[in-house]
Amino acid sequence: MSSTATTLKGQPLDKAVLDAMLRRRMFYTPSFEIYGGVGGLYDFGPPGCGLLANITDLWRKHFVLEEDMLEVDCTVLTPHEVLKTSGHVDKFADWMCKDPKNGEIMRADHFVEAVLEARLKGDKEARGQKVVEDTEDPAKKKKKKAKSEAVKLDDAVVQEYEEVLARIDNYGGSELGELIRKYDLRNPETGEIPSEPVSFNLMFQTSIGPSSNLAGYLRPETAQGQFLNFAKLLEFNQSSMPFASASIGKSYRNEISPRAGLLRVREFLMAEIEHFVDPLGGKKHSRFSEVEDVELVLLDRDTQLSGKTETRTVKIGEAVRSGLVDNETLGYFLARIHLFMVKIGVDTSKMRFRQHMANEMAHYACDCWDCELHTSSGWIECVGCADRSAYDLSVHAKKTGAPLVVRQRLDEPIVIEEWEVDVEKKKFGPLFKKDAKAVEAALLATSQEQREKLAKELTGNGKVVVSVEGVADGKAEVPAEAVKIEFRKRTEYTREFTPNVIEPSFGIGRTLYALIEHNFWTRGTEGGDEARGVLSFPPTVAPTKVLIVPLSSNAQFKPHLKKLSQRLRKLGVSSRVDDSSASIGKRYSRNDELGTPLGVTVDFQTLQDNTLTLRDRDSTSQVRAEEDTIVEAIRAIVDGSKTWADIEKELPKFEGQEVEVAAR
C-alpha cells in the first residue's frame, strides 16, 4: 500500500481537482457560505444527498432488514443527567490551548505533535536523510501542520521526541502543558508559547424548556437512546435474545478546530447498531458460519506495538479461532462491515481493519477494531466496531434503578453454594450513624475468600473488622449481633444478566467521502483538453442512474423524453433529462462527474424506429436497440443482475455520438 492517494485507475490523486469538481457539481458545500460560513458545517447538494440516501438505504437493507434488527429513532436533545451517567459530561473532551498573541485556539495534543514532528523533520533534513510524508498514521490526520527548519538535534533529543509522540494520546492537560514548557514549543505563526491547556467538552450545550433549568446537550452518538430503551426493545422482541437495535441519525461534536472537509465536522450522520448478547457462552453468533471464509485485511495490536503498520489478510473464521478477534459476534460484524463496504463500492485495496491499542479503548471495552479507508488524508476511521461489554446498561441501571437486564428461565434449576452476608440493618444505624451505608456496602462487596475468613473471625472474636473507605480511621468494627456470615445452599430457577453490547458504529459522511475518492479517476481527452473527471459509483449507489439526452432541444423529442422518464420512474429507476443546449459530449461529461452510470440518447432515428442508444459511463461505449430492450437492460444493470459486459455481448454496438465528444 502506497501512502500516496491514488484514483480508481491508479493515477496520483489531485485533491484540488477533485475538490473543485465536487464543489462545481454541488456534492457538498460549506453551510452558510453567503454569511461567511461556519467551520465544520457542510450542506449536501442534490448529488451528495442522493449518495447519502442510497448509502443509508443499502445500510438499512444490509443490516437492519437482513437481520431483523429493531430500528429506533431517538431524540438528539439529551438531558444532562443521561450524559453525566454515560461519562460524556466528564470525559468527552479535548485539551485546548490558546495563542496569547493572535488568539488562535488549538487542540493541545495536535499542537505538541505538530511542533515536535516539524523538529524531527528538520533534523532529518539537516542529517541529509530522505523525508517521507507519513500519512499512514491515523492519529496524524487531524493535526495542524507546522513548517520544519533544517536544524540537527542531539540523538538523545530525537529519541525523547519520538517517545513523546508514541505516547501522545495518553497525556492529560497538565502533562501537555509541561511538554510545551519543557520543550519550549511555540506556535510557528506567532512565535508564542500557547496558554496552559484547559479541558473543552465537545458537546453542544443548550437548555430545554422555558425555565432554563434543564441543561441538555446535542447527543454525541446515537447509542445512548438505544440503551435507555433496552427494556422496551427486549419486550418488543418478546424477550428473545440475542437481538440488535439500530439507529440512523445525526450526532454532534463541537470540534475545537475542524479542518479536513467532511472528515472532521461538527454535525454528522451516524448509523449505529447495538447488538445485545449473553456474556456467557463465548458470544457465539448463529450466522457466523455464513461469513467465516470472508477475508479481511487486519492490522493487529501487536504489530502496532512493535511500531509497524504491516497488515495481513486473514479469514475471519481463522482470526476468531486464533483469538486475534475476541469472539464470534465481533468477528461476524467485522465481516458484515467488510461486505457492506464492498457492496457500496469501496476499493478493498484501500481498506483495513485496525485493532485498537489497549490505551485507545474505553476502559470497559474488551476489543475494538476500526474499519479504516485510505484517502488523501491518510487512513480514516469510518466504522468503529467495539465490544462495549455491559458498561452502558450497567451504569444507566445503577443510576435509575431501571432493570436493564434479561431474565431467563433456566432449563434446569441450579444449586448454588456460597458464603452469604446478612446485615442487621436495625443495629447498623445506632452503631455507625452516618457511616452505616458505607459499612454495609463494604461488607456486601467482599469476595467469597474474604467472607470465609471473616466468618472465622466472627466465630472466633465475636466481631469482624472491615476496611471502609471514607470512615474515620478507614476501619469499622462490626459485632456479631449486627452481621451473619454463613455458607449456604440455594436453588435458582431463573438467571438474570446484563447483556454485553457489540457496537458497529458508522460515520456515514466519512464513508461517503472515502467512497468518492475511491471511485474518482480522470479521463484524458485526445484534443489535449483538461482531464475529465469520472466518478465510477456502482449503479446502486449512484445518485442518478440514467441521464436522458435528446440530440437537440427540438420539440419533437419532448414526448419521447417524458414517456421514457415515466417508464423508468415506474421501475424505481431515477433518471434526469438534460435538454440544455450544450453538446451531447458536454452533457455526458457533466454526468460522468456526477457519477451517473448510464446515458440514453434520443435522436431522429428514435422518432422513426423507437430505438435508443445506451451509453456506459466507464467505457463510454454504446449499444443501440429498441426501447423495450434498452429499458430492460437498464433495469438489469441497476438491480445488479447484469453488468455492462453482459449487455455489450447481447446488444449491437453503436459508434455514432462519441465522435462528437472528441470533437467538442
Next chain:
Amino acid sequence: MSSTATTLKGQPLDKAVLDAMLRRRMFYTPSFEIYGGVGGLYDFGPPGCGLLANITDLWRKHFVLEEDMLEVDCTVLTPHEVLKTSGHVDKFADWMCKDPKNGEIMRADHFVEAVLEARLKGDKEARGQKVVEDTEDPAKKKKKKAKSEAVKLDDAVVQEYEEVLARIDNYGGSELGELIRKYDLRNPETGEIPSEPVSFNLMFQTSIGPSSNLAGYLRPETAQGQFLNFAKLLEFNQSSMPFASASIGKSYRNEISPRAGLLRVREFLMAEIEHFVDPLGGKKHSRFSEVEDVELVLLDRDTQLSGKTETRTVKIGEAVRSGLVDNETLGYFLARIHLFMVKIGVDTSKMRFRQHMANEMAHYACDCWDCELHTSSGWIECVGCADRSAYDLSVHAKKTGAPLVVRQRLDEPIVIEEWEVDVEKKKFGPLFKKDAKAVEAALLATSQEQREKLAKELTGNGKVVVSVEGVADGKAEVPAEAVKIEFRKRTEYTREFTPNVIEPSFGIGRTLYALIEHNFWTRGTEGGDEARGVLSFPPTVAPTKVLIVPLSSNAQFKPHLKKLSQRLRKLGVSSRVDDSSASIGKRYSRNDELGTPLGVTVDFQTLQDNTLTLRDRDSTSQVRAEEDTIVEAIRAIVDGSKTWADIEKELPKFEGQEVEVAAR
C-alpha cells in the same frame, strides 16, 4: 363532520385504548423515560420508525422524484446572524407567564383562552344550556384545560369574552397582561394571578466553536438552508426556472409547555419544498392541467370571518379560476398534497384545507392554506402551503450582498424610459457627514412620481428637500451640484428578478399520528374478550408487510421460514417471523395492532405439498395455495397492483385457523 373523533369503522375513538396500544407496541415512547422523561421529546420504536421511513420514502417519490426536485440536506446548527435576518430571532416567540405560587410556566394566550372559556362554559351551565365540547377550532387544541363552575355572567360580559376569544391570536404581551388584570384571570390550580407576560423565543440556543462567541440555534424549520443555497441550486439546475428544492430533516422548537403527545413536540421531522417561480405571468404551473379536476375540501377565509366552519368541495381548477386560491402553482401543490395524503392512507372525510386569515399569515405571504387532519385533538395543521413571495431571498440578499436572483436573457431587448437619480458621492460626504448614506438612500428610494416633482424643484430652486428618517429635523437640503435627476431612455437585454417561493411544509410526526388515528379500529371478539385493535394501514405504509407464523415451534418448520423470508426480502418485501409459543390467533392479533397487512402460516400441510395460507388483516379471511402463487399474491398486494378482493377471487378460500382465534 362530527366534532367527536371516530375510528376507521365509525366507532367512537377511545383515545386511552389507542394510546395504551401504541405504547404496548412501541410505536413511540417518551424519551429518557427511565430518567423521568422530558416533555415534548419522543422516541420512535421499531413500528413507528418503519412508518416514518415509509412515509418519507413515499414523500420523496411523490414529490422529489416525480418532479425532479433538488434535494438538499442542510445543517441543523445555524448561526445567529442567519436567523436574525430571517426574522426568527425577533419574532419566533410566544408570550409566557408564571404562577407566583407554584412556579408553573404557561403560554399567556393559552392561559387567557382557557380561563375565559371555562367561564363561558360555566355561564352556559348556569343558564341550563347544553355544553358542546368544541374541538373544531384548531387554535384550541393546544390549550391548558381549566375547570368550569356554573356561574351566570351578564350578557354584555359574555359578548366581551367572546370577542376577546375571537381575537386571541392578535394580542401582544402587554395586551394579554391587561386582559389578565382586567378580568382577574387566576390560575385555577393556585387561585393566583400569573406574572406579566414576557416574550420567550422558541429556538434552542447554543454556541458553536471553542471560544463560545459564535451564538447559534437549532433551526426551527429547514427552509433557511434551502434559501441560502439558492444561487448554487439555480446553477446546478443549469439556470433553468422554475425549479424546486426539497429537504427532509429535523427541526426544533422549545415549546413552553408541550402536552399533546406527538402533536406538539420539541424535536420533529419536517419535509419542506421551496418551489421557486417567476413572479410575473401569474405563477402558472406547467402540470396544472394534470390535477385541475382533483376535488378538495376547502374552508376559506370569508367563511371563517363569518364565524363558520362549513367547508365546500371544489375542483382545484375551479378554485384557481375563481381566485379563491391565489395562483396555479399554489393550487397545483394543494392538489398534490391531497393526492399524497390519499396515497399514504389518510381518511379523506377527515381532511380539509383551511385558508389562513389575513392576520394569521406572515406579513409577506400572499396566500396560505393548511392541510388539516381531524383527530381526537380536533383539526390539526399537518401541512402548511404558503406563497412566501420574494421575502426570504430578498432579506438574505440584502443582508449579505449575495445575488439571490435570476438573470434571464430577454428574447427581445426592452427599452425603458424613466427618471433616474445620480448622486455625486464626493460632495455628499462633506455636505452631510455621518448622514450621507441615509440621505443618499432616501433619494434613491423615491418613486417615479416623486422624482418627476424633485426634478422640477431642482431646476426651479437649484436644490431639493427630501424627508430623511433619523436626520436632524427629518429633512435634508440637497443642492443641484450634488444630485442629478433626469428622464432617460435605456435598452435592457437581460431581466433580473428575485423569484417568489411557494412552500409546502409537512410536519411528518403530526401526519403520522393522524394517520394512525384514521386507520385505527377495534374488532369485537365472540368470547366477550376485550376489543382487539387493528391498524389498517395501506400495504405501502405498513411498517412490516408480512407476518410469517409457523403453526408451532417445531424445528421442522425452520427451513421453510428461512426460505420464505429470504424470498420476500429479495422482492424488497419486509417480513417478520413470529415463532413464539403464543397461539396463532394471539400472534395475528399482535400484528393486527402493528398494522401488518398480511400473514402467512406454515403448517404440517406445508411440509407435504408446499402450500401456505395467506391471511388478510382487515377481513381476517384466508386463502391457500402453492408457495409461488402466494408469494406472487403478496408482491401484487404490496406493490398495489392487486387488492385482497382480487386475490380472494383468484385463490381458494381457507377456513382453518381462524377458528383458533375465537377459541383462544
